[in-house]
Amino acid sequence: MQQFSDENFGERKREQDMADTLQMEIYAYKKHKSAIFKKFIKTVKTTDGCDFRSQGPGKLKELEDWLKTKYRNWPAAGLSISSSSSVTVVEKLRHREKAIYACPYRGLFAFREEDAEFFFGREAFTNKLVAAVRKKPLVAVIGRSGSGKSSVVFAGLIPQLGQEGGYLIADFSPKNRPFYRLAEALISLLEPQMSKTERMVETQTLAEALQQGKLTLQKVVEGILQENPSAQRLLLVVDQFEELYTLCQVSEERQHFLDQLLEMVGAAHQKRMPNFTLVITLRDDFLGQALSYRPFVDALQHSDLKLGPMNRQELQAAIEKPADKLKVKVEECVTERILDAFIEEPGNLGLRIK
Ligand SMILES: Nc1ncnc2c1ncn2[C@@H]1O[C@H](COP(=O)(O)OP(=O)(O)OP(=O)(O)O)[C@@H](O)[C@H]1O
Ligand SMILES: [Mg+2]
Secondary structure (H helix, E strand, O other), X not given: OEEEEOOOOOOHHHHHHHOOOHHHHHHHHHHHHHOHHHHOOOEEEEOOOOEEEOOOOOOHHHHHHHHHHHOOOOOOEEEEEOOOOEEEEEEOOOOHHHHHHOOOOOEOOOOOHHHHHHOOOOHHHHHHHHHHHHHOOEEEEEEOOOOOHHHHHHHHHHHHHHHHOOEEEEEEOOOOOHHHHHHHHHHHHHOOOOOHHHHHHHHHHHHHHXXXXXXXXXXXXXXXXXXXXXXXXXXXXXXXXXXXXXXXXXXXXXXXXXXXXXXXXXXXXXXXXOOEEEEEEEEHHHHHHHHOOHHHHHHHOOOXXXXXXXXXXXXXXXXXXXXXXXXXXXXXXXXXXXXXXHHHOOOOOOEOOO
């Protein structure tokens, strides 16, 4: 990291706020390249003791040449404005993952499998979930909207099962075409090497076969497990199960889809299909709809895990540990303020660093 001393930046504070993200760093670079760089920069100091002295305003080229010798990937670098009277050059992260990991929180998005290393606070629930998946043919994670259901399945359960090995995992959310979405998830296990076009054709064919009852889900799952003899179990995850009620407008399709899944769960329960587990995430406000269908109620008996808001300790871990991982210390008072705000408004987990 290197520091550019300067004279005076009128807009410094506003731009400090704006320079907090990578995009803004680039913005700041572009802006300062034509404005502050030309006008104000006189000296450049680096933490390793190097020094650049500008010959005067407008000597951007000279400065850039100097930077090129210091930074291999300059000018793909950005500027951020620090709150003291200096400009800091930060190397633009070369890899997208690294850029994403510059912020370990997911904002309003659910945590995904690849975010597992920054997923904290749900360890106890994850363990319960893993234990339930090992024993039961159906596990329904039910909780309020935004309570973290998808995150705990994708960044908690799935990575843990992945470490154990022996699981084939397919996941999807039903959207308005549950059979198509199911077929798409299964095809990715059946024919992982297919081209995109082939995959689309095969997905359509499988979706129609399942929907028209020409093929049962059980047959497809058996086929997948035969193709993958090293896998002991197949885990099917249907995230946002409530979409079956909100987005799937054709009631016969919804019913038929539900029946296929329940038949599969029944077969697993009766040990006809012992190596299959279905995990669903369902918003509590759609539980009533689920409970209005008796076969679904029967299947859900003893199969649901209720996800509540995180307690203070869990929340503290969710706030502080991702930062710890990046060797950043969150000030105690900041954690306390977030915790107090959250406790007043539980269910709203989206952590956003602005
Ligand atoms: N352990 C965690 N630590 C920090 N943030 C979390 C954690 N779990 C979830 N979140 C955040 O909470 C928000 C809601 O998470 P998620 O989407 O997983 O919830 P959900 O219950 O599936 O929501 P929906 O009902 O909308 O499907 C997201 O912003 C996510 O990043
Ligand atoms: Mg969700």
